[in-house]
Amino acid sequence: MATRPDLRPADVSTTAFVLFTATALTITALPVLAGILRERRMIASAVGLLALAAAGTTDVVGWVLVAVDLSLYRGGSRGLVTAAWAAGIIVLALGVLRPLLARSAVLDRMPAGGYLTAVVVTATAAAALTSWVGLHAALGAFLVGLLLPRDQVRLAALHQQIEPATSGFVLPVFFVTSGLGVDLTRLGHAGALPLFLIGTVAVASLGKLAGAGLPARLLGLSWRDAGRVGVLLGTKGVTELVVLAIGRDAGLLSGALYTLLVATTLITTASTGPLLAVLDRQERSAARQARQQASNVQELGVRQLPHADTRPARRSIR
Numbered sequence: 001m002a003t004r005p006d007l008r009p010a011d012v013s014t015t016a017f018v019l020f021t022a023t024a025l026t027i028t029a030l031p032v033l034a035g036i037l038r039e040r041r042m043i044a045s046a047v048g049l050l051a052l053a054a055a056g057t058t059d060v061v062g063w064v065l066v067a068v069d070l071s072l073y074r075g076g077s078r079g080l081v082t083a084a085w086a087a088g089i090i091v092l093a094l095g096v097l098r099p100l101l102a103r104s105a106v107l108d109r110m111p112a113g114g115y116l117t118a119v120v121v122t123a124t125a126a127a128a129l130t131s132w133v134g135l136h137a138a139l140g141a142f143l144v145g146l147l148l149p150r151d152q153v154r155l156a157a158l159h160q161q162i163e164p165a166t167s168g169f170v171l172p173v174f175f176v177t178s179g180l181g182v183d184l185t186r187l188g189h190a191g192a193l194p195l196f197l198i199g200t201v202a203v204a205s206l207g208k209l210a211g212a213g214l215p216a217r218l219l220g221l222s223w224r225d226a227g228r229v230g231v232l233l234g235t236k237g238v239t240e241l242v243v244l245a246i247g248r249d250a251g252l253l254s255g256a257l258y259t260l261l262v263a264t265t266l267i268t269t270a271s272t273g274p275l276l277a278v279l280d281r282q283e284r285s286a287a288r289q290a291r292q293q294a295s296n297v298q299e300l301g302v303r304q305l306p307h308a309d310t311r312p313a314r315r316s317i318r
Contacts, residue, residue, distance in 0.1 A: 007196075007257040016073040020252045023065045024244060024261055025204045026211075028055040029237030029269070036235060036272060047216075047225050051232040054212055059239065063142050064090060066243060067135050073252055085133035093143045101147055116161050119144065138242055182259050193256060200264045205271075208234040224279055231275045240265045 008017045033055050037043040043052075067090070071083035110118065126140030213230035217223060244261050247253040253261070 007254055007260070009251055009254050012073060012252055016069055016252065019065065019072065020069045020247050021257075021261075023062050023069065024240065024247065025200070025207065025264075026058060027062050027236055027240045027243050028058050028233050029235050029239040030055045030059055031239075032237035032269065033232055033235045036232065036276075040276065046221065047228050047232070050216060050219070050221075051212075051229050054229070055233055055235075058233070060146070062243070063139060066246060067139055069252070070135055070246075070250055073250060082134035086135055086139075089130065089133070089140075089143065093147055098147050115157075119148070138246060182262050193260060197260055197263055200260060201267050204264055204268050205234055224283055228276060228279055231272055231279070234268045235272050236265045236269050240269075 008014075030052070033051060034043065037048040037051070042048040067086040068083065071086060123141045123144040126144050127137035128140070130140035130143075131137040209227065209230035211230075212233045213226040216226035216229040221229070241262065244253065244258060244265070248255075248258045
């Protein structure tokens with residue numbers, strides 16, 4: 001893939017190209033994953049908790065790698081400056097500001113409207129800062145989300161306030177702009193691109209099954225539950241589309257590769273539900289077989305018991 005000129009832009013190094021493509025294939029959409037777990041009533045299960053923890057960690061590492069990759073792509077002194085800015089911002093945000101906000105009561109004393117205003121202003125300023133230093137604006141907004149204390153009541157209220165604007169206006173505009181960069185005719189008229197699509201879907205799916213399923217098995221989950229963890233982490237959704245848009249806008253992805261990875265995102269996300277349904281059917285079938293075997297063993301044991309003599313005992317006559 002890295003050797004094809006229609007997939008890798010000429011001015012992108014092999015290292016930057018491979019790193020960004022690999023990062024894009026490992027992203028998990030945490031909001032979509034949480035929605036699937038709530039819908040299937042798995043959010044409090046061992047599988048659900050492990051999948052959420054792994055997805056959160058993967059997303060944080062993924063965004064850091066995106067920042068590193070953007071620095072590598074620029075190269076030279078500008079790339080070093082961008083990398084230094086990225087490292088400084090991440091250390092300041094996660095190492096200094098997040099612990100301070102966790103111990104401070106300033107946010108707790110804010111009314112709901114003031115809390116929303118503070119979050120929006122801070123996210124806008126952080127997005128402007130990361131954009132100015134050569135990173136993407138989405139990275140700054142993402143870091144602000146990491147900074148907020150995990151007060152579930154506050155976060156739920158903030159989500160309810162932001163949800164109407166994002167789902168009613170921001171997301172539709174984003175999907176339109178993302179769709180404008182997709183040309184599905186490339187997949188049918190570009191020789192090996194359909195084969196590359198099959199390959200990227202296979203790599204994205206098997207990578208999650210092996211990278212998440214095997215550690216889950218080592219942690220003590222059954223093979224079926226470990227497979228569920230791997231399938232759940234294959235959920236990509238909007239988060240993946242944002243990362244791909246960053247790569248496209250930065251010039252890391254060609255139009256053909258952007259189309260290829262968007263199609264991969266749609267396929268892997270859409271297959272999460274059916275794959276979980278298959279695992280559920282297998283579990284129910286195995287449970288029925290186990291019950292049937294137990295019933296057969298019990299019935300066989302009853303048949304092999306010696307029959308009791310129900311005739312009245314004879315009295316001995318002396």
